Amino acid sequence: MIDQNCQYNQLPKELDSVFSELEMKKHLRHAGIKKSFGFSCSYLFQLVFCLIFQHKNWFSLLESKKADQFPAKDAVYRFLNQSTFNWRQFLLLLSTFTIRKVERLTDKSRPKVFIVDDSSFYRNRSQKVELLARCFDHASLKMRFYKGFRMLTLGWSDGYTFMPIDFSLLSSKKAQINGISEQIDKRTCGYKRRKNALQSEPEQIPSMLKRALASGINASYVLMDSWFTLPPLVKAIVEQGLDVIGMVKETKQRYNVDGKLVSLKQLYRLAQPLQSKKGILRSIRTVMANGTPVKVIFVQNRNKKSEWLALLSTDCTLSEQEIVRIYGMRWDIEVFFKTTKSLLKLEKELQSRSYDGLISHTTIVFARFIVLSWQNRCNTDQRTIGRLFYELCDEVNELDWAVALQQLIELLQDALKQTNKRFKKLIQSQLEQWISGLPSYIKAYLPISLCES
Template identity: 30%
Template sequence: MLHCKGIKNIWELKNDFSYSWVEPEFINSSLKLFSFSKLSKPVSEIKNKGYGFEWLLTVLLSMPFINIKSVNSMLNGHVRHQTEAGKDAFYRLKNNSQLNWRLLHWLFANQFKKIVDSKFAPQSSSPKCLIFDDTILSKRGKKIEKVSRLYDHVTKGFILGFKLLLMGYWDGYSFIPIDFSLHRERGSNKQKPFGLTRKENRKQFSKKRDKSSCSYERAAECDQSKISSVIKMFRRVISMGYKVDYVLVDSWFTCKELIDVVLSVTKNPTHLIGMYKIAKTKFSYHDKKLTYSQIRGVLGKPKRCRKLKLYYLETEVDYNGRKIKLAFSKQGVNGKWKVFICTNPRLSFIEMIEIYQIRWTIEVFFKESKQLLGLGRCQSNDFDAQIADTTITMLQYILLSMRHRIAHYESMNGLFAELSEQIIQKRLDQRLWGLFVELLNVMAMLFDNIDENEVMEKLFENDEARNMIARLFDDPNYLNIAV
């Protein structure tokens, strides 16, 4: 499944954390491009005392670009003489339950879309996609409001933290985060709800919130199911006028409720592609009610896709009164079958997989945001501060995405230009990435118990392994040195 993942530029953001990117003018020029003063006005009016919202937020947005990890380190570091406000001014901003951080996030995302639509060349025929996925934001303190123990499928252990559920938008060129919610898990142990003792739960920080406040809604989301949050986010983005061709999800989110909501869009028809794992679901196939395993058993010999180096089977089935494509794929003769549902039966198998591979961009976002922008680093006990800090990271990523788009690929006139040396390097990177993917494919084919996607996730989680791969792309001769 890793062939042609489409993330050959995976380390580009990190490479751009050079001195040219951390100049003070970067934030100023970026916020000016986004019309930040006008953009923040609907939110900043709530804060009418003390230091201005716009100034405080500008400082917070600038921190990772001047190598500052926290407000405390900023006020005790080399830039302390350049900052008039004390730490309490920044903490009060983050803890303010009246600030509508979701609105600010939406305004930034919409402004990104407006700038792209008005100043850049029209994108190719690449589909516009919404991508949903979650990741764990680990925390250290049990007293953090609404924190819980979560099962990590990568480490196969439990971690204290929040589940970040993210909705991202792929416009054919860039991925930007446009909405999110934080969740906790109650768990099955009634004696230890949320993985904590009753005493630990009682000692958690809590504060009263006005039911009409924005923070009340965000706090309530923490105990809602992730499927219901996905549906709410999807409805919001459609109501904002975003054009969406496909919704891409993994097996945790593919369900009847989401399919129904996605297919209910009539103005710009939208489809869903997702992996599927509910083994007991019955599909109508040739007037029979069969599970996907039973259907796969009657489809005969699998075909071989040379382009993707996959074996596959596909057919049309009826799912709750809707005609959908049911597809199966595996790598190697002895590989493990993966099941896909696609609500657009007209797509070929190759088209479906190539579109679904766009989902990998959200995994890149999680990794890069955690490592470069400190996503999830906030350890404040106040849940409102957790929402604020996560939103600020999203805004930083949007600003970086715009800067990257302008600096590396397109001029403001919409012209594409790169030096020949850069083109050669890009092609070399593509070949190196292809070689790397091929090695994973061979491993998955030779060893039945290896899942190439899990291997990739572990590589991204392991900084040492990731740095070795990054070094290979930066300097191909590193391979000879390492050997």
């Protein structure tokens, strides 16, 4: 194994402590992300992880003056494109471990939720990316098609901290541009994820929740947008012991009221009006066509006050206000999507044609968010995740002068060894006086032997 214990191979102090606290290397090993020779996986993971905090991508880093300090381009791409690495297991282990630490800081009475949503993953300039497809962006105001994937994501939240648990980059069977590479070994984790990419979102969500529950993550509700609140999926989730709170829209879906199947608009007319409940118009208990009992409430649309929105809950014991409050936690995943794309360079940092490369890099970006979320939760100064990100960028930049300072001290020490004892003693005393007058945050970067001398 190549020695990576050089002075340039270091994380910012704040990140270094978090890596140790969250046992990042342990999770990599348990997920089978390890090598028998060459640069270690933990070193390569750390290298890619810290790229964003240096405001550089891998190409620009290799073109910089420090290029000789890093492994060659192929070493990193082989690491990212390895199909045998179980990145899904790594993300699940990391998120589960971090969530357990977060739960110690959370009131037990506070509801914990799973949040399911999808987001666009653009690769418009790509031509030969594996499993590339034409997807429809239903969330965009332009309502247009794009080349790329649908990023289906499962997350956990307690209303204050959001943690991504699982994801899948979905392609399409009908609008597929490129297929699965013929060179992929069908026994690997990478091939299984490729097969998952060709499944529909409702097919994958129950298995995602099953893995999360099996890992020991606790939650009471699953929050979903109207695109996912469909009777078969709601029933499948309820069968796993979870309740669903989601928005519903007018579709062919029917509700059973006194033996009659009615539409959502008809259900609104049958619902009982509520008085003195701001924003909540009506509420009714009913049964979905597949036999699942639900409570549907109608709230005023803030954008168009003449219209209403419908929220569905399979937990009929919740009050109307509680349903609205818990559903509001779904916004955490929208903030997550925005942060990973705008700050953490989810779609732009790595340009790989391999589906494994897309999966591995997306997992590393999610790991960055987990680290920032944990730091945000631990700090009492109420720093936002965006502010934490920029502070870590500053700390990475500080490493350059820290290394330079250490080199200067080492150079002086080498020079002292070649002088006579009298002159050496004089210089040594002057150096000690200078070090003793330095601020404590600068002393932290100096060798311990110098600070204690």
